[in-house]
Amino acid sequence: MSQPMIRARKLTKSYLRGGETLTVLDGLDLDMDEGRFYALMGPSGSGKTTLLNLIGGLDQADEGDLVVAGADLAALDSSALARWRAANVGFVFQGFNLIPVLTAQENVELPLSLSPLSRKERREHARYALKLVGLDGREDHRPGQLSGGQEQRVAIARAIASDPKVLLADEPTGDLDRKSADQVLELLLRLNVEFKKTILMVTHDPHAAAYAGFTVHLDKGQLGCIETNPPRAVAARV
Amino acid sequence: MFNFKLVRRYLGKHLVRSLLTVASLMVALFLLCLLQAIVVSLDAGVRGAKRDRLIVQSAVSLFVDLPLNYQQKIGAVDGVESICKWQYFGGHFQDDEKGYFAQFATDFDTLFACYPEIEVVEGSKEALLADRTACIVGKSLADRLGWKLGDSIPLEATFFAKPDGSAWDFKLAATYRPTSTAMDGGMMFFRWDYLEETVKATRGETPGTGTYVFRTRAGADQAPIAATVEALFENGPQRVSCSTEAAFQAQFVSMYGNLPFFVSAIGGGVLVAIVLACINTMLMAFREQLHDAGILKAVGFTDGSVATLMLAQSLVLCGIGGFAGIGLAKLTEPVMQLMLTRFGVPYEVPAETVALASALTISIGLVAGVVPAWRARQLRVVEALRSVE
Numbered sequence: 001m002s003q004p005m006i007r008a009r010k011l012t013k014s015y016l017r018g019g020e021t022l023t024v025l026d027g028l029d030l031d032m033d034e035g036r037f038y039a040l041m042g043p044s045g046s047g048k049t050t051l052l053n054l055i056g057g058l059d060q061a062d063e064g065d066l067v068v069a070g071a072d073l074a075a076l077d078s079s080a081l082a083r084w085r086a087a088n089v090g091f092v093f094q095g096f097n098l099i100p101v102l103t104a105q106e107n108v109e110l111p112l113s114l115s116p117l118s119r120k121e122r123r124e125h126a127r128y129a130l131k132l133v134g135l136d137g138r139e140d141h142r143p144g145q146l147s148g149g150q151e152q153r154v155a156i157a158r159a160i161a162s163d164p165k166v167l168l169a170d171e172p173t174g175d176l177d178r179k180s181a182d183q184v185l186e187l188l189l190r191l192n193v194e195f196k197k198t199i200l201m202v203t204h205d206p207h208a209a210a211y212a213g214f215t216v217h218l219d220k221g222q223l224g225c226i227e228t229n230p231p232r233a234v235a236a237r238v
Numbered sequence: 239m240f241n242f243k244l245v246r247r248y249l250g251k252h253l254v255r256s257l258l259t260v261a262s263l264m265v266a267l268f269l270l271c272l273l274q275a276i277v278v279s280l281d282a283g284v285r286g287a288k289r290d291r292l293i294v295q296s297a298v299s300l301f302v303d304l305p306l307n308y309q310q311k312i313g314a315v316d317g318v319e320s321i322c323k324w325q326y327f328g329g330h331f332q333d334d335e336k337g338y339f340a341q342f343a344t345d346f347d348t349l350f351a352c353y354p355e356i357e358v359v360e361g362s363k364e365a366l367l368a369d370r371t372a373c374i375v376g377k378s379l380a381d382r383l384g385w386k387l388g389d390s391i392p393l394e395a396t397f398f399a400k401p402d403g404s405a406w407d408f409k410l411a412a413t414y415r416p417t418s419t420a421m422d423g424g425m426m427f428f429r430w431d432y433l434e435e436t437v438k439a440t441r442g443e444t445p446g447t448g449t450y451v452f453r454t455r456a457g458a459d460q461a462p463i464a465a466t467v468e469a470l471f472e473n474g475p476q477r478v479s480c481s482t483e484a485a486f487q488a489q490f491v492s493m494y495g496n497l498p499f500f501v502s503a504i505g506g507g508v509l510v511a512i513v514l515a516c517i518n519t520m521l522m523a524f525r526e527q528l529h530d531a532g533i534l535k536a537v538g539f540t541d542g543s544v545a546t547l548m549l550a551q552s553l554v555l556c557g558i559g560g561f562a563g564i565g566l567a568k569l570t571e572p573v574m575q576l577m578l579t580r581f582g583v584p585y586e587v588p589a590e591t592v593a594l595a596s597a598l599t600i601s602i603g604l605v606a607g608v609v610p611a612w613r614a615r616q617l618r619v620v621e622a623l624r625s626v627e
Binding site: 079099102110158 | 243530535619
């Protein structure tokens with residue numbers, strides 16, 4: 001049995017709010033296998049985004065062990081964590097989070113500038129990623145010149161440009177209309193099925209969660225259950 | 239990983255603000271160079287003074303003339319190599335609006351021996367000796383007043399006014415350019431015998447001289463020579479004071495009082511104001527880029543590279559403005575020279591001023607950028623991503 005792509009043990013994270021300690025993750029144990037698509041659901045305040053941030057190395061746990069893509073995140077300092085993020089994780093945020101002063105092409109090239117690729121190779125990789133998300137011809141558009149759905153697809157292209165092992169999506173369809181949301185979800189599904197990316201997607205939307213192979217339920221900072229979505233639904237979409 | 243494209247794009251995002259900051263820095267550094275150059279120029283004579291030249295003047299005042307026979311006695315002192323006399327003429331050119339310049343009566347052969355830094359650029363020393371009314375003027379002065387060799391220069395005298403009130407006529411026989419800051423490049427020298435004979439003929443008296451300048455032999459000790467010269471005339475008819483050229487020049491600088499300090503204080507004030515303005519600009523930029531800094535960190539940029547991005551924006555912004563100001567100061571040097579030469583100030587933006595202004599430009603960039611850079615470095619990704627521009 002191979003190591004899971006994401007392995008959390010007794011993961012705890014608390015915040016100070018108004019002088020009180022608020023425990024968001026409370027000794028969470030979780031395993032996620034490589035090449036699978038997980039939807040992370042739960043009520044507001046259940047710790048979904050916090051868990052996503054910890055797995056992505058954007059924040060650090062107070063206690064517990066977290067191993068992602070073979071790296072013990074608690075053992076990495078700030079610089080090492082940044083380098084690890086650049087190589088192993090792609091983020092897709094609800095608010096797209098593109099750099100407004102850069103074009104679509106330049107936004108996608110941004111994480112590639114941290115790699116040893118030449119300028120020409122970076123350009124080619126970024127073009128390919130934009131083509132993959134159906135945005136060839138929009139390379140020179142700034143985020144302000146794109147629709148919400150297109151912006152999110154640029155964000156997905158940026159997330160996959162450096163070929164990371166894990167894709168983390170925080171409510172990626174939250175700001176989109178249904179049609180754009182479906183396009184984005186189908187794109188994520190395709191990345192999972194065709195490119196074997198491990199995807200963890202936070203969502204409130206059961207329709208979005210149905211695209212994933214598994215739905216992880218969180219409740220009050222602890223793992224509720226992991227549901228396996230009907231394979232027919234997944235297969236039909238692919 | 240440093241991304242210069244991002245630096246350019248962020249500075250271009252608020253183009254008007256960036257241009258205004260650049261313009262204010264340009265004006266500030268231009269003013270700083272200008273004021274510093276004036277301070278340095280006021281002191282140029284002292285700094286450029288030759289160590290082997292001593293000046294003899296009346297112990298009473300510079301305005302009291304010395305007898306002509308002193309020249310031979312001073313010249314006979316052991317260690318004195320060559321000696322010349324300077325008599326201030328105090329004439330006015332026909333159009334004072336174009337600017338005042340100083341004129342001195344002297345003997346050319348001894349003047350050139352005492353001042354090897356006078357480089358004749360037009361005409362010749364022979365031409366100066368051939369005509370009694372011949373004069374030599376600084377090239378910059380000739381250019382400013384549009385004089386050419388052979389031109390007649392009429393001067394209205396003050397101390398040596400003719401009884402009939404007519405002007406003194408001089409003929410431009412040569413121009414010079416000083417090779418050292420010890421010599422003002424905007425003066426006029428004419429022959430002593432022309433002054434002496436004309437004054438004798440029109441006023442029936444023999445003029446004295448304001449100062450004697452002499453060079454000492456190479457390696458000679460200045461102090462005992464100066465003491466010997468002063469002792470020579472201890473019992474009159476006119477007691478003298480013998481000082482180094484630097485000390486002589488310093489008495490003119492002291493006439494400006496606290497002007498150098500005042501000018502420096504203005505420059506310092508301008509500098510402080512511009513530093514505060516730049517800090518404000520960069521803090522505004524930091525607040526606007528807070529969210530983007532979070533994005534950059536999320537995709538893998540290190541704390542250091544995000545901090546460098548902020549610092550680079552500050553350095554580029556301040557660098558463009560500052561170096562443009564320094565360039566402007568150098569570009570306007572000829573114009574400023576023309577404007578200030580009439581006041582007897584040999585304006586020049588020296589290399590040390592350019593170096594000081596360059597160092598200040600970089601320092602302003604660092605000071606303005608260091609706080610936003612530090613804050614960008616300390617920024618937690620999740621908090622930055624939550625922020626809204």
